[in-house]
Amino acid sequence: MITLGKDEIAKYPFLADAGQYLKDKGFTLQQFGVDPDLKISLEKALNRVQVSADGKIYKSDLIDGEASKDYVLEREVFSFLLAIVLLKLTKMNTLIKRFALAEARRAEKYLEKDLANITDESKKELAVKIIDDLFSIQIKKQDDYFIIPISNYLKYSINFHEREWKLVNRHVGAGYVYLTPHETVRLIRKELSNYISSKIINAKMPSMILGFEEPVQKLILLSKKFATYTITTGEYPPCIKHAIEILEKGENLPHSGRFMLATFLLSRNQSIEQIAPLFKNAPDYNERVTLYQLNHLAGTSGSGTQYSCPSCEKLKTQNLCFAIPECDNIINPLQFGKRRK
Amino acid sequence: MQNKEIKFLEESFKKYYFDHFDLIHVPKRTSEREFGFQKFNSGMIRHISLKDDKELHLLLMQNTPSDVYCSNAYYSFPNQPMNEKDWKEADLIFDIDAKDLHLDCRQHHSVTKCNECNQISNTNNHCSKCNSTKIEIKSLPCKHCIDGSKKEVVKLLNILVDDLDVEKHNIEIYFSGNEGFHVYAYNSQFQELGSRERSELVDYIMFRGTIPETFGMKKLKPNRSLFPEFNEKGWRGRLSKEIFGSKSKRSKIISDLISDGYSNFQKRLENLSTSIGSQIDPNVTMDIHRIFRLPGSLNSKSGLSKVLCTDLQKFDPYSDSSFLNENTIEITANCPIEFKLKNKKFGPYYEEQTTVPTFAAVYMICKNLARIS
Ligand code: SF4
Ligand SMILES: [Zn+2]
Ligand SMILES: [Zn+2]
Numbered sequence: 001m002i003t004l005g006k007d008e009i010a011k012y013p014f015l016a017d018a019g020q021y022l023k024d025k026g027f028t029l030q031q032f033g034v035d036p037d038l039k040i041s042l043e044k045a046l047n048r049v050q051v052s053a054d055g056k057i058y059k060s061d062l063i064d065g066e067a068s069k070d071y072v073l074e075r076e077v078f079s080f081l082l083a084i085v086l087l088k089l090t091k092m093n094t095l096i097k098r099f100a101l102a103e104a105r106r107a108e109k110y111l112e113k114d115l116a117n118i119t120d121e122s123k124k125e126l127a128v129k130i131i132d133d134l135f136s137i138q139i140k141k142q143d144d145y146f147i148i149p150i151s152n153y154l155k156y157s158i159n160f161h162e163r164e165w166k167l168v169n170r171h172v173g174a175g176y177v178y179l180t181p182h183e184t185v186r187l188i189r190k191e192l193s194n195y196i197s198s199k200i201i202n203a204k205m206p207s208m209i210l211g212f213e214e215p216v217q218k219l220i221l222l223s224k225k226f227a228t229y230t231i232t233t234g235e236y237p238p239c240i241k242h243a244i245e246i247l248e249k250g251e252n253l254p255h256s257g258r259f260m261l262a263t264f265l266l267s268r269n270q271s272i273e274q275i276a277p278l279f280k281n282a283p284d285y286n287e288r289v290t291l292y293q294l295n296h297l298a299g300t301s302g303s304g305t306q307y308s309c310p311s312c313e314k315l316k317t318q319n320l321c322f323a324i325p326e327c328d329n330i331i332n333p334l335q336f337g338k339r340r341k
Numbered sequence: 342m343q344n345k346e347i348k349f350l351e352e353s354f355k356k357y358y359f360d361h362f363d364l365i366h367v368p369k370r371t372s373e374r375e376f377g378f379q380k381f382n383s384g385m386i387r388h389i390s391l392k393d394d395k396e397l398h399l400l401l402m403q404n405t406p407s408d409v410y411c412s413n414a415y416y417s418f419p420n421q422p423m424n425e426k427d428w429k430e431a432d433l434i435f436d437i438d439a440k441d442l443h444l445d446c447r448q449h450h451s452v453t454k455c456n457e458c459n460q461i462s463n464t465n466n467h468c469s470k471c472n473s474t475k476i477e478i479k480s481l482p483c484k485h486c487i488d489g490s491k492k493e494v495v496k497l498l499n500i501l502v503d504d505l506d507v508e509k510h511n512i513e514i515y516f517s518g519n520e521g522f523h524v525y526a527y528n529s530q531f532q533e534l535g536s537r538e539r540s541e542l543v544d545y546i547m548f549r550g551t552i553p554e555t556f557g558m559k560k561l562k563p564n565r566s567l568f569p570e571f572n573e574k575g576w577r578g579r580l581s582k583e584i585f586g587s588k589s590k591r592s593k594i595i596s597d598l599i600s601d602g603y604s605n606f607q608k609r610l611e612n613l614s615t616s617i618g619s620q621i622d623p624n625v626t627m628d629i630h631r632i633f634r635l636p637g638s639l640n641s642k643s644g645l646s647k648v649l650c651t652d653l654q655k656f657d658p659y660s661d662s663s664f665l666n667e668n669t670i671e672i673t674a675n676c677p678i679e680f681k682l683k684n685k686k687f688g689p690y691y692e693e694q695t696t697v698p699t700f701a702a703v704y705m706i707c708k709n710l711a712r713i714s
Contacts, residue, residue, distance in 0.1 A: 149530055150505060150506075150530065150531075151530040151531050151533070151534055154534060154538040154541050154542070155538065158537045158541060163550060163552045164552060164554065164555075166545075166551075167541045168544050168545045168548060168549065168550050168551050168576065169551060169552055169554070170555075171573075171574065171575060171577065172504050172505075172545070172574065172575040173504060173574030174503070174574070175504075175505060175506025175530060176506075
């Protein structure tokens with residue numbers, strides 16, 4: 001187990017043993033629901049979840065991963081631990097996934113900074129150790145780079161579809177890939193968010209705590225909003241449903257899948273503004289690029305041709321087809337549900 | 342092929358296996374491998390597991406296979422159906438084949454055999470007699486083809502050792518028994534990689550999927566200092582040697598590259614793939630469930646053996662991998678291309694009767710360019 005200093009727990013709160021941390025500080029969960037001084041942490045926790053649901057990263061009170069006052073650090077950790085309690089009580093998977101991804105991105109920033117730290121060797125060592133302990137990737141420092149075994153690198157890089165992540169576009173030598181601190185942590189974002197979400201999912205289910213009802217209610221409402229805008233998939237064919245599910249889980253949908261989904265929804269007269277948020281959870285989401293690509297597919301920019309949804313046959317070869325009996329007799333996902341016997 | 346020919350090939354193959362048990366061994370970790378074989382004119386039998394050399398030799402004697410295969414993968418239960426085998430790991434494996442190199446010499450030693458009327462023609466897409474397009478291309482690779490394949494092997498070896506850190510003593514090179522080479526890499530860090538990861542290694546080795554940025558070229562405001570140096574590791578170093586030639590030309594050439602622009606540089610990279618990348622067969626390396634010709638066994642496309650090359654440069658397949666016997670046999674040959682085996686020249690034959698040693702008869706019959714008289 002990694003031993004963490006005060007400011008490190010604030011940066012990487014998912015490494016802390018929640019129950020133990022509260023006990024050490026002399027608090028119980030119940031106090032946070034009723035004590036007016038502690039309630040601010042609960043509000044912060046609610047905010048932390050809400051922000052993540054929106055696809056953004058929670059803005060912490062830490063400055064460069066440090067705080068002038070101890071209580072600021074503590075509040076930072078409390079809000080994370082309480083956010084988990086709220087998520088457990090809300091029981092909405094979409095919120096958990098979004099929260100985990102946002103928290104992973106947040107931690108990523110600190111990890112990157114710690115890796116690049118040249119004045120404080122111990123900070124760098126901690127980051128290296130976290131990566132090794134959590135994902136068994138052995139990174140070593142060599143000159144200005146971090147080097148990791150090629151086989152380790154490939155395990156993660158194959159999930160990226162940008163060409164720059166291809167091995168051939170990397171500095172490779174003597175069995176290692178050379179990465180900057182930024183690239184190193186980017187490589188494991190997905191694993192980090194999986195780690196955080198599995199931690200939440202495996203956490204013990206608390207019973208309702210006095211004073212927590214209101215934020216939980218708010219979160220349930222919030223998650224309903226998500227449900228309505230994406231899960232109107234009743235009439236959608238399995239290939240499309242599957243693609244949406246992948247995106248909602250914050251997992252990587254290959255380019256061909258994104259193409260299928262976007263062209264399908266555009267043909268169903270969904271607007272670009274309605275479609276774009278679907279891609280928010282993608283590990284490599286970039287709002288500007290997404291809008292640009294959607295406009296391109298819709299024919300509202302560039303060539304002016306609107307792209308059409310690929311045929312079932314094509315999608316089968318791309319492993320995107322998950323045919324069910326209702327798919328019989330159709331040759332394009334757009335026909336799904338339209339032909340009745 | 343008719344029964345007469347099959348009988349002759351089976352007898353010759355059987356005699357080879359009987360006389361050369363010393364050349365044919367099961368690979369290490371035998372019980373974790375899947376074996377398979379084929380008989381002349383029949384389908385593949387796979388999912389076999391063997392314990393040792395003895396069991397292998399027995400299989401060879403009982404079945405007189407045309408081809409014998411063994412997995413590069415290791416399984417818990419190699420004789421179970423594929424999804425119950427429990428895949429553990431697989432050696433890295435590469436196939437370099439002269440026919441994939443598209444060398445100019447190829448047309449001079451290829452003929453087509455018509456499946457309808459058996460006519461042998463020099464045309465390459467239809468039969469010169471009946472115009473049928475049901476044809477098979479038969480090639481008798483020349484020295485140039487073999488040298489071309491060797492070059493690709495050397496490129497591969499450099500990448501394996503320098504970039505991928507595979508130790509030299511863990512690499513074995515085999516002549517495939519027909520037109521190319523098989524390279525095995527054991528005990529590397531890549532043993533447990535799946536097919537998608539292996540496909541990334543393939544692109545790396547073949548120098549495919551490159552982007553100009555990797556080599557210092559940018560769309561906007563290119564920066565001279567980002568271009569590769571001579572002594573750099575991996576592809577940057579190799580590319581700089583290739584495009585700059587010498588250190589003294591580097592600066593001038595960088596200026597040229599920048600003025601030629603981004604998309605020309607991109608094209609240049611794509612073209613370089615065949616000259617500096619190693620031309621391996623991507624599907625072979627990516628497939629982690631394949632069974633592969635067993636070292637020491639005969640290749641039914643030629644009657645030559647798959648043999649270990651200890652000195653690649655000196656290796657001559659036409660003398661070093663021909664092990665069939667010298668007993669003579671009368672055949673009717675229709676082999677318009679001259680070839681050399683065991684330092685003896687044969688052909689060209691134009692639908693004529695001739696008496697040749699078994700090894701030469703088998704070679705032509707395997708290529709479908711002769712029959713027993
Ligand atoms: S058959 Fe067509 S509509 Fe049905 S899942 Fe496959 S691709 Fe989608
Ligand atoms: Zn013909
Ligand atoms: Zn040739």
